[in-house]
Amino acid sequence: MNHLSQKQKVTVMIALMAAMFFASINQTIVSSAMPRIIAMLGGMDYYSWVITIFMLMSTISTVLVGKLSDIYGRKPFLLGGIIIFMIGSFLTGLSADIFQMIAFRAIQGVGAGILMSTTVTAVGDLFAPRERAKWTGVMMAIFGFSSILGPTLGGVLIDHMAWKWLFWIFLPLGIVALVMIWLMFPKAERSSSESIxxxxxxxxxxxxxxxxxxxxxxxxxxxxxxxxxxxxxxxxxxxxxxxxxxxxxxxSPVLPLSLFKNGIVTISNSVGFLMNAGMMGAMIYLPFFVQGVEGLTPTQSGFVNIPMSLTMIILSTLVGRWISKSGKYKHFALIGVAIMIVSMIMMAYMNSVTMAVLSMTVFGIGLGLSMSVFTLTVQNALPPSQLGVATATSTLFRNLGGTIGIAIFGSVMNSTMARNMEQAMSSGAGVDLSKVDSGTAAKLSELMDPKLLMNQPMLAELQTKLPEQIQPLFAQMLDMLRSVLHDTLSSVFFLGAALVALALVLTFFLKEIPLRTSNKMPGKQEEQQVHNLQESTAN
Incomplete structure (x- = not known):
């Protein structure tokens, strides 16, 4: 796309930003409302599948479309991604039961994976790595903005409208994005020499x-x-x-092994994997502290995340401009990852909502400084002919890191919570149930689960139904559960900090090469990349 003027490139970027916002807002708007939607449909036992199937199909389509878009060009996949995502969103709004929703969410996931991956890759087609940094920061800011607007808007809509409109309300934006891509995005010639x-x-x-x-x-x-x-x-x-x-x-391999011979690519993808695994500790389990330990409502908990999103939006935009101006990126990565470690250690010691807001603000600063760097390093280290597969591979490692991180954190949380409960009961810090009758003692024993703290309506109902003489004992039990949950979450946040610290160590070994000012590789570097690819194929 080097033949396009700067004005034409900016016009195409507007279309890409519309596509990015359409995909991201449709993902974030349902996050706060999904539990209630599933409760209306029935089948809460299958709730995890609604999330898992979207993640699976999105990850697979992201990887596969990377190589295919290198062969056929980005435009068909941008258009196809929007169409598939719109079809999936419309059908999901028609779901009559949980199984239909799972099937239609799979279609949504395919479209989301194609659209998000190809959008980021298309930015690489338009701009050389040095100028690309600025636009990558803008795209990250759009995603950050949708993460603020989406959950809040979703909560309002689910309270005042039929749930299907959460999936339908932004479909007109999809049509606008489709038309803009169709008219503005240039068509690329197919690489006929490559096979699938x-x-x-x-x-x-x-x-x-x-x-x-x-x-x-x-x-x-x-x-x-x-x-x-x-x-x-x-x-x-x-x-x-x-x-x-x-x-x-x-x-023509879908995942060229030559990619992993490039030290910059290997280290960048490893750091992306560890960063996403570690940051899940903050993103997933901070609400447990805000709602469970501090007693805030889910809506109030959402407001705690706003400072993080705002700082991420501001910093990602500024860092993109700074990198574009200087051509240097490594120090931003080092500083950003280090700040993320500090923020997660702050989370491990937080004891108030104010401390939670402060730690999330610091976390957003670190995320904004470093988040977009490692995709840029991968794209800059490989020839333009591998731009799609390079971007898809980077996205794959981040997705795997996030998924594996959630699983590890969940296991650590469950085992640590069980151990902390046992220690609290045996150390005398627990609740003495010998002072009440056996029936009441049995009921209170069933409530000895820190996860109960997340169900505030149930707690309020229990407090109104329990006899007055039992209220002090029940309050004592809740205090013990909050203490156990707090100590457990501290362990989770320390684990997250340890994973991000490992990412920081790897970042020191990241070789910084100058960001290219054109989409052509320097002669010797391009020859080496071609040699590696031929060597990989021959072996």
Missing amino acids: DYWGSIALSASIVCLLLGFSWAGNKYAWDSPEILGLFSASIVGIVILILVERKAA
């Missing part, structure tokens, strides 16, 4: 499905050492071995 790697695609998809299902279900639906989980992990390993064998011989 069907067997590699199948092996890669199977490996991802088994791996993500294994980590999603481990410690939750099945024990970590259960035959089901061990079988999924074994199948994933077998799939990876087959993938390597296939890709070594493929003429």
Whole structure:
């Protein structure tokens, strides 16, 4: 797209920003309302599948479309992603039961994966790495803005309108984005010399499905050492071995092994994996502190996240401009990751809502400084002919890190909570149930679960129904549960800080090469990349 003028490129970017906002707002708007939607449909036991299926299909389509868009160009996949996402959103709003919603969310996931990945890659087509940094920061800001607007708007809509409108309200924006891409985005010629790697695609998809299902279900639906989980992990390993064998011989591999010979790519993807795994501790479990320990409502809990999103929006936009101006990026990554570690240590010690807001604000600063750097480093280290597969691979590692991080944090939280409860009861800090009758003691024993603190309506109902003489004992029990939950969350946040600290160590080894001022590789560098690719194929 080097033939386009700067004005034409900016016009295309407006279309891409519309597509990015359409995809991101439709994902965030349902986050706060999904539990109530599932409760209306019935089938709460299958709630995790509504989330898991979207994640699975999004991850798979992201990886596969990377190579395909290198062959066929970005425009068909931008258009296809919007259309598939719109169809999935419309059908999801028509869901009559939980199983239909799971099926339609799978369609949504396919469209989301195609659209989000191709949008980021298309920015790389338009601008050289140095100028690209500025626009990547803007795209990150759009996603951050939708993360503020979406959950709040979703909460308002679910309280005042039929839930289907959460999936339908932004469909007109999808039509606008579709028309803008159709009219403004230039068509690229197909690389007819390249063939599609069907067997590699199948092996890669199977490996991802088994791996993500294994980590999603481990410690939750099945024990970590259960035959089901061990079988999924074994199948994933077998799939990876087959993938390597296939890709070594493929003429046009869906996941070129030459990518992993590039130290910048390997370190960047590893850091992205660890950062996403660690940051899940903050994103997923901070509401447990705000709602469970401090007693805020879910709506109030959402407001606690706003400072993080605002600082991330501001910093990602500014950092993009700074990188574009200087051509340097490593110090932003180092400072940003270090600040994220500080914020997670603050979370481990927080004891008030004010401390929670402050720690999330610091977290947003770190995220804004470093989030977009590692995709940029991957794109800058590889030739433009591999831009799609490079961006998709970077996204894959981040998605895997987030999924695996959630599973690990969940297991750590459950085991630590059980241990802390046992210690609290045995140390005398627990509730003495010997002073009440056996029936009341049995009822209170059933409530000895810190997760009960997240269900505030149930707690309020229990407090009104319990006899007056039991109220002090019930209040004592709640204080003990809050203490146990607080100590457990501290362990989770320390684990997150440790993972991000490992990412910081790897970042020191990241080689900084100058950001290119054009979409052409320097002669020697391009020759080396071609040599690596040929060597990988020959082997």
